[in-house]
Amino acid sequence: xxxxxxxxxxxxxxxxxxxxxxxxxxxxxxxxxxxxxxxxxxxxxxxxxxxxxxxxxxxxxxxxxxxxxxxxxxxxxxxxxxxxxxxxxxxxxxxxxxxxxxxxxxxxxxxxxxxxxxxxxxxxxxxxxxxxxxxxxxxxxxxxxxxxxxxxxxxxxxxxxxxxxxxxxxxxxxxxxxxxxxxxxxxxxxxxxxxxxxxxxxxxxxxxxxxxxxxxxxxxxxxxxxxxxxxxxxxxxxxxxxxxxxxxxxxxxxxxxxxxxxxxxxxxxxxxxxxxxxxxxxxxxxxxxxxxxxxxxxxxxxxxxxxxxxxxxxxxxxxxxxxxxxxxxxxxxxxxxxxxxxxxxxxxxxxxxxxxxxxxxxxxxxxxxxxxxxxxxxxxxxxxxxxxxxxxxxxx
Amino acid sequence: xxxxxxxxxxxxxxxxxxxxxxxxxxxxxxxxxxxxxxxxxxxxxxxxxxxxxxxxxxxxxxxxxxxxxxxxxxxxxxxxxxxx
Numbered sequence: 001x002x003x004x005x006x007x008x009x010x011x012x013x014x015x016x017x018x019x020x021x022x023x024x025x026x027x028x029x030x031x032x033x034x035x036x037x038x039x040x041x042x043x044x045x046x047x048x049x050x051x052x053x054x055x056x057x058x059x060x061x062x063x064x065x066x067x068x069x070x071x072x073x074x075x076x077x078x079x080x081x082x083x084x085x086x087x088x089x090x091x092x093x094x095x096x097x098x099x100x101x102x103x104x105x106x107x108x109x110x111x112x113x114x115x116x117x118x119x120x121x122x123x124x125x126x127x128x129x130x131x132x133x134x135x136x137x138x139x140x141x142x143x144x145x146x147x148x149x150x151x152x153x154x155x156x157x158x159x160x161x162x163x164x165x166x167x168x169x170x171x172x173x174x175x176x177x178x179x180x181x182x183x184x185x186x187x188x189x190x191x192x193x194x195x196x197x198x199x200x201x202x203x204x205x206x207x208x209x210x211x212x213x214x215x216x217x218x219x220x221x222x223x224x225x226x227x228x229x230x231x232x233x234x235x236x237x238x239x240x241x242x243x244x245x246x247x248x249x250x251x252x253x254x255x256x257x258x259x260x261x262x263x264x265x266x267x268x269x270x271x272x273x274x275x276x277x278x279x280x281x282x283x284x285x286x287x288x289x290x291x292x293x294x295x296x297x298x299x300x301x302x303x304x305x306x307x308x309x310x311x312x313x314x315x316x317x318x319x320x321x322x323x324x325x326x327x328x329x330x331x332x333x334x335x336x337x338x339x340x341x342x343x344x345x346x347x348x349x350x351x352x353x354x355x356x357x358x359x360x361x362x363x364x365x366x367x368x369x370x371x372x373x374x375x376x377x378x379x380x381x382x383x384x385x386x387x388x389x390x391x392x393x394x395x396x
Numbered sequence: 397x398x399x400x401x402x403x404x405x406x407x408x409x410x411x412x413x414x415x416x417x418x419x420x421x422x423x424x425x426x427x428x429x430x431x432x433x434x435x436x437x438x439x440x441x442x443x444x445x446x447x448x449x450x451x452x453x454x455x456x457x458x459x460x461x462x463x464x465x466x467x468x469x470x471x472x473x474x475x476x477x478x479x480x
C-alpha cells in the first residue's frame with residue numbers, strides 16, 4: 001500500500017468535492033452562528049441546525065450584495081458551493097448569496113422575553129440605581145477561571161488598591177449557569193452585603209451568552225438591592241442582563257473602571273479643590289484688605305475737618321448770596337429814590353429862576369399866569385433867583 | 397455581617413470630599429465675611445489633608461472567594477495569578 005502525503009490526500013478529497021455537481025450548486029437552510037465580518041470585509045460564520053454545523057465563508061465580492069446584516073441566531077437560506085479548504089483540512093460552504101428566513105429560535109426567544117419583561121417594566125429607567133462613587137467592597141459573579149476575573153482584578157487594583165473583591169464563582173455558560181448566576185446575586189443581597197455587584201463573562205456567541213438572557217438572571221438583577229453592573233463581553237449585542245442592570249459595561253475591564261474610582265484621579269481632584277480653595281480665599285482676603293485700605297484712606301479719617309469744610313463752605317455761600325440779594329434790592333430802591341429826586345429837582349421853580357426867568361405875583365402873593373390878570377399901573381412882585389422886587393405895569 | 401468593618405474611614409473620605417467641594421462652591425458663589433472665610437479655609441485645608449491621607453494609606457485589601465456551606469457563609473482567600 002502506498003504512503004501518501006497529507007497534501008496528496010487532501011487534494012484527492014478536494015477533487016471529489018469539485019466533481020460532485022450536487023455540492024457545486026447548493027441551497028441550504030440553517031441558523032447563523034459566530035458571524036464575523038473582518039476588516040477585509042470577508043464574512044465568516046457557521047450555519048447550523050439541531051444536528052450539525054457547517055463552516056461558511058462569504059467573500060467581500062459577494063458580501064457586498066447582502067441586503068441585511070446577518071446576526072447570530074438568524075435563520076437563513078444560503079446558496080453556494082461546498083469545497084475543501086486544504087490548508088485547514090476542512091470543508092466549507094462558499095456562500096454566493098444569503099437570505100434571512102424568519103427568525104432564529106434563540107433570537108425569537110430573546111425578542112419574546114424582552115417584550116414580556118419590557119411590558120412588566122423591568123427595563124424602565126426609573127428602576128436604575130446609582131452606582132456608589134466610593135465602593136469599598138465589590139461583589140463579582142463570574143467564573144473563577146478565565147480572563148474576566150483577572151481583568152476585573154487588574155483594573156480594580158490599579159485604580160484603587162484598597163478596594164476589596166468578593167468572588168462568587170459560577171458557571172457562565174451551559175447547563176445550570178443561569179441558576180447559579182441568579183443564586184450569586186441573591187447571595188450577596190441576602191447574606192453578604194457589598195457596595196456594588198459586577199455580573200458578567202467574556203465575549204462569545206449568542207449561545208455562549210445565553211445565560212445572561214435567561215429570565216431567572218434578569219429577574220435576579222432586577223430584584224437586587226445592590227446596584228449591578230453588567231459586563232457581558234460583547235461590544236455590539238446587548239443581553240437582557242445589560243438592559244436590566246443599573247449600568248452596562250461593554251467588557252469586564254470597563255465594568256471595573258466604572259465601579260472603582262481611580263485613586264490618581266481622586267488625588268488630582270482633591271489637589272485641584274485645594275488650590276481653588278486657596279485661590280478664592282486669597283482673592284476674598286485681598287478684596288477685604290483693599291476695601292479696608294480704601295476706607296481707612298478716606299478723608300473722613302485722614303482729614304476729618306473736611307467734613308466741616310464743606311458745611312462751612314455752604315454756609316459761606318449762603319451768606320454771600322444773602323448779602324448780594326440784600327445789596328441788589330437796596331440799590332434798586334436807591335435808584336428809584338434818585339430818579340424821584342431828580343424829577344423833583346427838575347420841577348423846582350428855583351431851578352427855573354436860576355436859568356434867568358422870573359416869577360410874577362400880585363400884591364397878595366398869588367402867582368400871575370396871564371396878562372389878563374394885570375392892568376396898566378398895577379403893582380406886581382417879581383421874584384428872581386436872588387430876591388424880589390416890586391414893579392409897576394407900564395404898558396399893556 | 398461578615399463584611400470587614402472599614403467603612404468608617406471610607407465614609408469619612410466620601411464626606412470629607414463632599415464637604416470640601418461644598419466649601420469651595422460656597423466661597424466661589426460669593427463673598428463671605430472674614431470670620432467665615434478664615435474658618436472655611438482652615439476647614440477646607442483640613443478636609444483636603446484628611447482626603448489625601450485616606451487615599452495614601454489605602455493598602456491592598458485581601459480578596460476573597462465567598463460561598464455557602466449548608467446555609468453558612470464561607471470565605472477563603474482569593475488568589476489571582478497575574479500571569480499574562
